[in-house]
Amino acid sequence: DVKVTQSSRYLVKRTGEKVFLECVQDMDHENMFWYRQDPGLGLRLIYFSYDVKMKEKGDIPEGYSVSREKKERFSLILESASTNQTSMYLCASSSLAGVVNEQFFGPGTRLTVL
């Protein structure tokens, strides 16, 4: 079974803090994604990556950055957390670089910014 893990299930940070969300997958998938999920808005794509050291902006990249130094790890960085970044953050991975197909999700990180 594909396993996608995220570093924290719940996280509370203060406005202005730098926040790191880590995601690791163990199935040698090429593609990795970061989404946020908010009530009434569904899942929105923040950033994605099809290869190591490669990154592409999704639909809502503002206020976020990412890092992919190793194939299995994709990090989401909030440079200066704000209250409107309070959300559920979901990491996902899929196989076949650049091919849009089924994605496997991690358990999510519920981030609260005070």
Next chain:
Amino acid sequence: RKEVEQDPGPFNVPEGATVAFNCTYSNSASQSFFWYRQDCRKEPKLLMSVYSSGNEDGRFTAQLNRASQYISLLIRDSKLSDSATYLCVAVTDKLIFGTGTRLQVFP
């Protein structure tokens, strides 16, 4: 207009009932679709893929109507464990998620 639209529900049905959800999509270039299931406070998990006119997996049937641009999910003989939110996903150059339809099955 949202690219993928779903009735948020909730659909409250008794055990054993048959229930159907519809999902409409706006991009006619979408060639394939997914239904994901998401339990409360959990991650989405793939329920089924829809690549042509439809797909069937046990009690679950998905149908695709390209002319009218909608996909349906039919659940027969509902179980308590089917209670969840069902996300419709259209595939273009990325996955486009609907906001989900909530199903509550009661005894």
